[in-house]
Amino acid sequence: MTWLGELEPPIDLEFEGIAPPEGVDLPKGDKLLSLCERGNPRGFIEYPAESPVFFIKHGLAVYWNEVLAQDMAYRELRKLGSSVRVPGIFYACRTMQRAVIVMEYIQGKTVEQLLEECKDDEAEAERVRGIVVHCLNDLIRIPVAAGSRPAAIDGGRIRHDVFDCRVASRHYENVNQLEEHINYFLNIAKRKPLVKDLEREPMIFLQEDWFPANFMRDADGRPVAIDFSETSILPSSFAKFLLWDNRFGITIRGRVDIPVTEGVDNTMALLHISGLINMGARSFSEFGYRVAGGDRETQVRMNESIRTAASNAVDAEAGTSTVASIGSSST
Template identity: 30%
Template sequence: MAAHTYTIARQFAQDLNLQEVRDFLKRQPLGGYGCTRTGFAYPEDNPLVWIKFGEGSDIIPEARTHRYAFRMLQQVPEEQRRNIYIPEIYRCIAHLQRAYIVMEYVRGRTVAEVRAESPLAVRALAGGQRNLDMLDRAIKLLLSLPVPEDALPGPYGGGLIRHPMFPASRSPWYYRSINEMENHFNQTLVEGHMADRVPKIMLERELHLVPGDLHDTNFMFTEAGNLYIIDFGQTCFLPLSLMTFAMRTPCKWIAGMLQGKLKDFPLPEKNQISLEQVSCVFGPY
């Protein structure tokens, strides 16, 4: 996007009338499988922004984390982040129980959209292996971003963890430390009568910015060959074992294509059997 277009989009976001947006939403059809849509391009005829919306308790922590990742990525040397981008958030609006993230509109296609075009979708991404390498690099970039000294397990600024190992991808409570999380997981194994069947969980003592949801709608390629990470709903500061878990989550095409691994970035394996059992005791995600 040209610099003047960014300027226009930023100003448009600041001048945005929330009531007009809400009226627009009321006129929209449901999304796939009859589900309510969670985002849309606006204005409809000539989009300048993408608006994501939902429960404020989910959207506001996501916006904080998204902004943090955007800011930290700008500080990574350009040669290391070449072709990897995060959309800029122009504005976050809270209204009653809902919140709206108004962000940069990216003209491109999600991995899911590319896959839907062809039965040969595995290689339909222009560039083939190059784009799989870019996905691998994007995930590693997030994992390598600096973590605030006072960060707790969860989104930037605090909150419930969003991650596929929890029911409805939401932790049952706030964890004040890695120790507290580890103790809760091990106690869950005891309560689920699994503690004598699987190893005790021993989480890593460092946090990383973990993209827990590797769904192929969360990554977008542009015609220029750039990759955008466009969703941070389940991106939280977590021990690396939870990245390993996310890479093994069923039905996630990206994780499957990367074969559950990251190049030159070993992910811990020791807790996986036990974490899978904890997730089963928690209930379906």
């Protein structure tokens, strides 16, 4: 396997998920990599082509976080008895340059496609938007382990629209450090309100990529959530922040049941900091190293802990798919 004269880097991480259907050959390792075009930011393969059983997602912009987040959603929704489907992951692997995920192939149409088909039928469009609401309500119900810190599901930096390029500039050992970082910038910019009592908010499983193409109705009419790359464990105001968006043509605010703590709401502060980060992402990043946990020693230690945890959290039968508690601190 070569690309532009270079050898394919070796596989450094593998994930074994659910068992494939009996009698079906599941491509793995080097065989799987050979099916996927190198240099592609994000590619998709229906396999086998004549009668797809697997959907293969691959590329430079496919992240390991998606593997663990999607597996967690698949397993936890089944435990909850949810009618929302999530494609099960059969196998995934990663090299230094790219990741490849082999998941269930699901027949159906995306919400984006369905909305286009019913653009002149508002009643049907409302039913289609209900698919997204149903998925979000059930995903938010996924239980989060006590002591989890704000982080991506793989333990990496938070992935959320609040931050520049949807990725936090540093790791946080706990919610208090995240609050301190945000308030540092808000104070310098003389913007109110500040974030307050963020640690009192419920921590939730938040798939924050609420685009119509990331939700489906399958051939049996069931709602399906299909993209988990931008998923983190976060205080609930980060979900309320997303409800101010309008990606579906109308607001879905008030239709998603987000858990809250009475008297605590940091949505407006997050809206303010998001705007400030858009104008001064570099400053926000630099300020992060001036507050608790931002020192080089702590950040390096957390990076090392996350890498170690990732190599150990690849057995889907272990009963847990998140390493977001790695590096947590209560102080």
